[in-house]
Amino acid sequence: MAKRVGFATRMGAIAAAVGSAVGLGNIWRFPYEAGENGGGAFILVYIACIIVMGIPVILSEFIIGRSTHSNMKAALKKLSPGKKYYMFTYVCILGSFVVIGFYSVVCGWIIEYLYQAAIGHLSGHTPEEYSDMFSALISNPWRCVGWTMLFLVFNFLVMSRGIEKGIERVASIMMPLLFLILIIFCIHSLLLPGAGKGLRFLFYPDFSKLTIHGVLDALGQAFLSLSIGISCLVTYSSYFKDDTSLTKDAVTVGVLDTMVAILSGVMIFPAVFSFGVEPTAGPRLIFEVLPGIFQQMTGGYVWALLFFLLVFFASLTSTISLSEIPITFMIEEHKMSRPRAIAWTALFTVALAVLAGLSFNVLDQIKLWGNNIFDMMDYAASNIFMLLGGVFTAIYVGWIMDRKVIHEQLTNGGRLKGTMEPFVVFCLRYVAPISIIFIFLFLTGII
Numbered sequence: 001m002a003k004r005v006g007f008a009t010r011m012g013a014i015a016a017a018v019g020s021a022v023g024l025g026n027i028w029r030f031p032y033e034a035g036e037n038g039g040g041a042f043i044l045v046y047i048a049c050i051i052v053m054g055i056p057v058i059l060s061e062f063i064i065g066r067s068t069h070s071n072m073k074a075a076l077k078k079l080s081p082g083k084k085y086y087m088f089t090y091v092c093i094l095g096s097f098v099v100i101g102f103y104s105v106v107c108g109w110i111i112e113y114l115y116q117a118a119i120g121h122l123s124g125h126t127p128e129e130y131s132d133m134f135s136a137l138i139s140n141p142w143r144c145v146g147w148t149m150l151f152l153v154f155n156f157l158v159m160s161r162g163i164e165k166g167i168e169r170v171a172s173i174m175m176p177l178l179f180l181i182l183i184i185f186c187i188h189s190l191l192l193p194g195a196g197k198g199l200r201f202l203f204y205p206d207f208s209k210l211t212i213h214g215v216l217d218a219l220g221q222a223f224l225s226l227s228i229g230i231s232c233l234v235t236y237s238s239y240f241k242d243d244t245s246l247t248k249d250a251v252t253v254g255v256l257d258t259m260v261a262i263l264s265g266v267m268i269f270p271a272v273f274s275f276g277v278e279p280t281a282g283p284r285l286i287f288e289v290l291p292g293i294f295q296q297m298t299g300g301y302v303w304a305l306l307f308f309l310l311v312f313f314a315s316l317t318s319t320i321s322l323s324e325i326p327i328t329f330m331i332e333e334h335k336m337s338r339p340r341a342i343a344w345t346a347l348f349t350v351a352l353a354v355l356a357g358l359s360f361n362v363l364d365q366i367k368l369w370g371n372n373i374f375d376m377m378d379y380a381a382s383n384i385f386m387l388l389g390g391v392f393t394a395i396y397v398g399w400i401m402d403r404k405v406i407h408e409q410l411t412n413g414g415r416l417k418g419t420m421e422p423f424v425v426f427c428l429r430y431v432a433p434i435s436i437i438f439i440f441l442f443l444t445g446i447i
Ligand code: PHE
Pocket: 020, 021, 022, 023, 024, 025, 026, 099, 224, 225, 226, 227, 228, 230, 232, 318, 319, 321, 322
């Protein structure tokens, strides 16, 4: 078996987990989901989901990963010898491909905007023109797929350099910068005329606008944003040292990730209302309003470049963690060499990403309930794969796993206090499975 190396420092491990969590899920997807689901009430439900399900499920993945120092399949085999629970790993692998398939297309859009910013095209236009600009991008198969491929080349180049060097360095430098720049953009967005309407939309909870679909979206969004449910954090925490406090790390990931999502909302919505863009615009939302924000800023050219560059790196640390799921699996379970595992992962990823990229143009006739391939992948990733995986890990750790291992992992063998163990176990046993199953039954019309 390949030798497993730990993260060099505690900061390195946390930075990598935060790097995985913070990405397009926060900056691109959170605002558009909040916009489609009426704003304030959605955000309240989202935060509740993070606290009672997100953080406990992060911990359940950490417990599985660190107690075994193995990938998901080997971990489940070690923890439940002779049982078939490890079969669930295949669902996780499939899920990771679905996520990275549509996700890398959005990363491609980010590179296009980075390019447009560099050649000075992100200023001097009206909101309608920015909207047309985005439509022109996605309707052009060459540009859409070309940028996506370029992104994937970056991604797999970093992967081939190995986990420690590649991931740790990129993640720990870029994250604080991104945070800072988001705050600066929020301030500028709040200074726009009519910004108050955006704030009201975001923070005034009007529950009449929230449907059960919205609740499912909030839950799926929380899981996608925290990178849980497809064993990503099992893989990462399998590299954690034995003296890290899992609870502290999980709370840090949850809090930072949520802060980035809320900041993105505060950056986008005042501008949405100020420019008269529809909050329900969907995946195109941030691409329609961001250029307008840069335009208002002194030195907008540089800000735009910097912003897309940082978002590019934030996305890269997320796709790296996504591709690490099948790669570690192939290396450790199928005894492949790392380059070979990377090549297979790249091949499947490219195939799915091409399908997703073409679904706005060449393949736009292929639709299911009005959704193209990209939309279906986007929806299935968070609302099906990650939730299913979340219920599985919650039930597995809450009900099936030996309670002693949970105690041992959360308290580091009894040394740590205040690890919220009873709360975590309660949420894993009851809150997460019951609410997720309830929502599914409700949606399918069974209750
Ligand atoms: N959490 C990432 C984001 O918000 C996406 C992701 C999902 C990464 C699952 C890894 C695993 O952008």
